[in-house]
Amino acid sequence: ATAGAQVSQAGAGLPHLVKKDGRHALIVDGAPFVMLGAQAHNSSNYPRALAKVWAAARDMHANTVEIPVAWEQIEPVEGKFDFSYVDTLLAQARQNKVRLVLLWFGTWKNTSPQYTPEWVKFNNQRFPRMVGPDGKTTYCLSPLGEETLKADKKAFVALMSHIKKIDQEHRTVIMMQVENEVGTFGFERDFSPRGQAAFGQPVPRAVLERKKSPVPLAAKGSWSEVYGDYAGQYFHSYAVASYIEEIAKAGRAVYDLPMYVNNALRDPLEPLAPWKSNFASGGPTYDVIDIYKAAAPHIDFAAPDIYLPESAKVAATLDQFQRPDNALMVPEMGNAATYARYAYLVLGRGALGYAPFGIDYAEYSNFPLGAKGYDKAMVEPFGKIYAAFRPMERQWAKWAFEGNTRGVAEGDDRAEQSVALRGWKVSASFREWQFGEKAWFPNLKDTPPNTETPNGGAAIAQIGDDEFIVIGQHIRLKFAGAGGNEGKPSMFARVEEGRFDPSGKWVLERNWNGDQVDYGLNLPANPVVLRVKLGKY
Ligand code: N0T
Numbered sequence: 001a002t003a004g005a006q007v008s009q010a011g012a013g014l015p016h017l018v019k020k021d022g023r024h025a026l027i028v029d030g031a032p033f034v035m036l037g038a039q040a041h042n043s044s045n046y047p048r049a050l051a052k053v054w055a056a057a058r059d060m061h062a063n064t065v066e067i068p069v070a071w072e073q074i075e076p077v078e079g080k081f082d083f084s085y086v087d088t089l090l091a092q093a094r095q096n097k098v099r100l101v102l103l104w105f106g107t108w109k110n111t112s113p114q115y116t117p118e119w120v121k122f123n124n125q126r127f128p129r130m131v132g133p134d135g136k137t138t139y140c141l142s143p144l145g146e147e148t149l150k151a152d153k154k155a156f157v158a159l160m161s162h163i164k165k166i167d168q169e170h171r172t173v174i175m176m177q178v179e180n181e182v183g184t185f186g187f188e189r190d191f192s193p194r195g196q197a198a199f200g201q202p203v204p205r206a207v208l209e210r211k212k213s214p215v216p217l218a219a220k221g222s223w224s225e226v227y228g229d230y231a232g233q234y235f236h237s238y239a240v241a242s243y244i245e246e247i248a249k250a251g252r253a254v255y256d257l258p259m260y261v262n263n264a265l266r267d268p269l270e271p272l273a274p275w276k277s278n279f280a281s282g283g284p285t286y287d288v289i290d291i292y293k294a295a296a297p298h299i300d301f302a303a304p305d306i307y308l309p310e311s312a313k314v315a316a317t318l319d320q321f322q323r324p325d326n327a328l329m330v331p332e333m334g335n336a337a338t339y340a341r342y343a344y345l346v347l348g349r350g351a352l353g354y355a356p357f358g359i360d361y362a363e364y365s366n367f368p369l370g371a372k373g374y375d376k377a378m379v380e381p382f383g384k385i386y387a388a389f390r391p392m393e394r395q396w397a398k399w400a401f402e403g404n405t406r407g408v409a410e411g412d413d414r415a416e417q418s419v420a421l422r423g424w425k426v427s428a429s430f431r432e433w434q435f436g437e438k439a440w441f442p443n444l445k446d447t448p449p450n451t452e453t454p455n456g457g458a459a460i461a462q463i464g465d466d467e468f469i470v471i472g473q474h475i476r477l478k479f480a481g482a483g484g485n486e487g488k489p490s491m492f493a494r495v496e497e498g499r500f501d502p503s504g505k506w507v508l509e510r511n512w513n514g515d516q517v518d519y520g521l522n523l524p525a526n527p528v529v530l531r532v533k534l535g536k537y
Contacts, residue, residue, distance in 0.1 A: 015174040017300050022324030025401035026352040032397035035353025036386045038062040041360045047088040052361035054096045059379045061386035066101040070115040075155045083162045090172050101175045106152045108182040113141045131192035140184040143239040144194050153247045164255035176257050178248050181264040183283025188232035210290040229274035236282035241295035248298040262303045262331045268316035286320035305332035307369045311411040332357040335370040340381035341409040344457030348407015350400035388527035392500040399461040410456035421462050425482040430456045432476040434522035470530040478520035492517050493533040
């Protein structure tokens, strides 16, 4: 079990992570839960801003809202805490029937101290900023600042104590994100005298045991001796992770919720190379997850914020962050329509959850990272997928934890893909007409409507030897025997379109047959849920 699961035993019934055969589940109210999330904008963490968050979350059919709690707002004056926003937030989340993941905007928010209280921001003496290699003070607070750590920890512990007090019955808050997109842009590490001294120290054993050097160097010694050109980034990662560990550990000691960190990615396809100002050094990039594991056992997982629209980069990122020792969760993804199809891929891969960023009717767009608009049209491509998942969210989470789900998203190359299941393989193709085979109509120049850009995808759960639940859109799926069924002729026994009712019973809407199955399963633009049974002869 993860450290989180171990710590959780004391408070059975609290949300916690479990692990089996290298897979992970988030347990909420005693059963696996999949977060169909929506993240609010950075400045919506005020009572009068919430209406626009709930409205968007409702249109999204989200079961969870991720939203900030800022250090500056709960402790504007040192030692005087104000939780009025948190109180309003939890009460309104319950009225709106959504869970909450709270984002602790403390020492670092996108690496910056912008969300710290003023008494922290402008007191370099007590809360030191990092120093650059030229000896000049940088913008970023140092992870070696003992007073900063003490103050952030105190505020976070106060927050956790307050949540514990107001959330005993409802289990509204299911997870905490500690800080936001940590690390430092433009500077590899802290070059202050204190930083230089720490950098010369031997690499701690916990790190040595987990993180091999990418270059053949000494097995132990100082950071430079062991890691060479990677030493600065690794040292800074260790410093930041250790700082976060202190905060998470203290917070969990009072109220033991699952906790994670999120990452502004480095390029997932670029060959690994030492830091050269091309990403935030010290953040939980995929290459230093082991250092985070060594330094921060009270953090359950490191999670990718995906603002790379290219399908190859999305797939590579999911591969890098989904590990037997690191649960996959996507706490942020661009809210442009092109990202919607990745919901199928992420949920099919058995992620704990997924949340596009900026699902909020506040008048702000983070284009070109996300959509240009901030109205219903922005939410709709995601909302229709969540609406199809919601009735079976608990079943889905269980199937995923058992390792029985797969996902596919249309690639930028629009090419056919193959999905491997137990005894079966599924080919997924895109831009197909619903009727017939392309080869029959060689002169047909038309392409199906609304397929100019890739937007197809499907998630498949295997619920029996020959039985599947399929959810998807804009995709053609064909099943064929594999493994023990390889080469055996087969056909559909039943293809039922329907949904699960709240008690978990399957409700048939219609039975697909004839044209609707003769050319594979041609899922329309709007997501459908199918219960598919195959037979061999
Ligand atoms: C994300 C969001 C929010 C040249 C951006 C992504 C959120 C934070 N940061 O809207 O600020 O709080 O976690 C940064 C990605 C930068 C990409 C720059 C590309």
